[in-house]
Amino acid sequence: MNPNVIRPGQTIGILGGGQLGRMMAVAAKHMGYRVVVLDPAEDCPCAQVADEHIVGAYDDVEAAEQLSERSDVITYEFENVDLEVARLFESNGKLPQGAYSLEVTQNRAKEKQEAVAAGLSVPFYDIVDSYDQFLEALDKTGYPAVIKTTSGGYDGKGQLKIDHEDEVAKARQFIKEGRTYIVEQWVEFDMEISQVFTRAADGEITYFPIPENIHKNHILHESRVPAELGETLVGKVQEAVKRLSEQMGIVGTFAVEMFMSGEDIFINEMAPRPHNSGHFTIEACNVSQFEQHVRAICGLPLLPVHSFPSAVMVNVLGKHKQILIDKLEYYRGVHFHDYGKKDARTNRKMGHLTFIGTSLEEIDERIQENQIHLW
Numbered sequence: 001m002n003p004n005v006i007r008p009g010q011t012i013g014i015l016g017g018g019q020l021g022r023m024m025a026v027a028a029k030h031m032g033y034r035v036v037v038l039d040p041a042e043d044c045p046c047a048q049v050a051d052e053h054i055v056g057a058y059d060d061v062e063a064a065e066q067l068s069e070r071s072d073v074i075t076y077e078f079e080n081v082d083l084e085v086a087r088l089f090e091s092n093g094k095l096p097q098g099a100y101s102l103e104v105t106q107n108r109a110k111e112k113q114e115a116v117a118a119g120l121s122v123p124f125y126d127i128v129d130s131y132d133q134f135l136e137a138l139d140k141t142g143y144p145a146v147i148k149t150t151s152g153g154y155d156g157k158g159q160l161k162i163d164h165e166d167e168v169a170k171a172r173q174f175i176k177e178g179r180t181y182i183v184e185q186w187v188e189f190d191m192e193i194s195q196v197f198t199r200a201a202d203g204e205i206t207y208f209p210i211p212e213n214i215h216k217n218h219i220l221h222e223s224r225v226p227a228e229l230g231e232t233l234v235g236k237v238q239e240a241v242k243r244l245s246e247q248m249g250i251v252g253t254f255a256v257e258m259f260m261s262g263e264d265i266f267i268n269e270m271a272p273r274p275h276n277s278g279h280f281t282i283e284a285c286n287v288s289q290f291e292q293h294v295r296a297i298c299g300l301p302l303l304p305v306h307s308f309p310s311a312v313m314v315n316v317l318g319k320h321k322q323i324l325i326d327k328l329e330y331y332r333g334v335h336f337h338d339y340g341k342k343d344a345r346t347n348r349k350m351g352h353l354t355f356i357g358t359s360l361e362e363i364d365e366r367i368q369e370n371q372i373h374l375w
Contacts, residue, residue: 007031013071017044021077
């Protein structure tokens with residue numbers, strides 16, 4: 001019996017109690033594990049399905065030590081958790097993913113540097129910490145360009161697009177003293193995709209089908225599987241993330257967002273955990289991104305991935321939820337996930353829908369019949 005394998009009946013600790021933690025916990029409970037979560041919010045989504053909830057801030061060392069004491073292995077559900085706490089878990093031998101992938105993905109500049117070091121293409125970028133340096137960077141990038149905070153920010157937060165010279169002054173208010181920013185050349189791309197994959201500690205790697213990701217107001221609206229890529233491009237995408245994963249020593253489920261421009265691939269951003277664009281895997285694949293993640297961190301063999309021919313995942317935001325709840329009995333041929341969040345703010349992710357079928361055309365007909373296309 002391998003002592004490094006975490007077996008059913010043992011406890012998985014999850015740092016962060018949002019919807020990703022909730023779906024990790026559901027997968028873990030299905031496999032017979034106990035789950036304890038650390039999150040500052042009472043009745044957070046993960047706590048609703050976990051065995052225990054430690055209420056504490058992500059940088060609360062005492063709470064972190066409690067999580068470590070009660071867990072046989074620990075993972076995190078999003079990248080904006082405290083890095084020093086993650087290093088504590090790593091030093092205790094309980095964080096198979098390690099802290100390095102967190103360190104990289106918490107900083108957009110480090111993400112770009114890792115991609116370049118792996119021999120991959122990224123949009124031209126420059127690192128700045130003042131308005132004057134931003135103006136110098138614009139001379140190199142040209143227009144359009146986008147300026148982003150190097151840390152924090154998601155769903156379009158923490159970034160500003162500059163389309164032409166008349167908009168440059170907007171950046172003066174955006175740039176705050178003492179912060180560092182990344183200025184990127186805007187890539188005119190054919191589509192945005194993501195490759196979600198899982199890598200075991202021994203280097204075994206499995207890939208999920210590649211979705212095309214459609215955004216509305218900088219928030220992911222739909223993930224459509226499969227993206228219209230030929231076999232050659234699919235192979236190129238998978239080779240890119242394999243090189244990146246080997247360089248960074250990835251363990252667990254990981255996602256890389258990319259821009260496709262003709263035959264060229266540009267690495268955009270990374271996520272060191274299951275990803276919103278991979279939620280379709282719960283119904284559309286024989287193994288979800290969450291179960292595969294649990295397998296990887298527990299030292300179990302990964303499953304070969306098989307999938308339905310097509311799937312579409314649609315995010316349910318706060319502004320959609322009541323419409324959906326009021327008419328749920330009229331929605332046909334759709335899987336519904338509710339994250340258990342009480343506060344349905346307008347653009348907050350409250351759940352998602354998944355359609356699976358024989359083709360994207362057939363699924364699109366169902367989306368129209370259910371009037372989801374009007375969202």
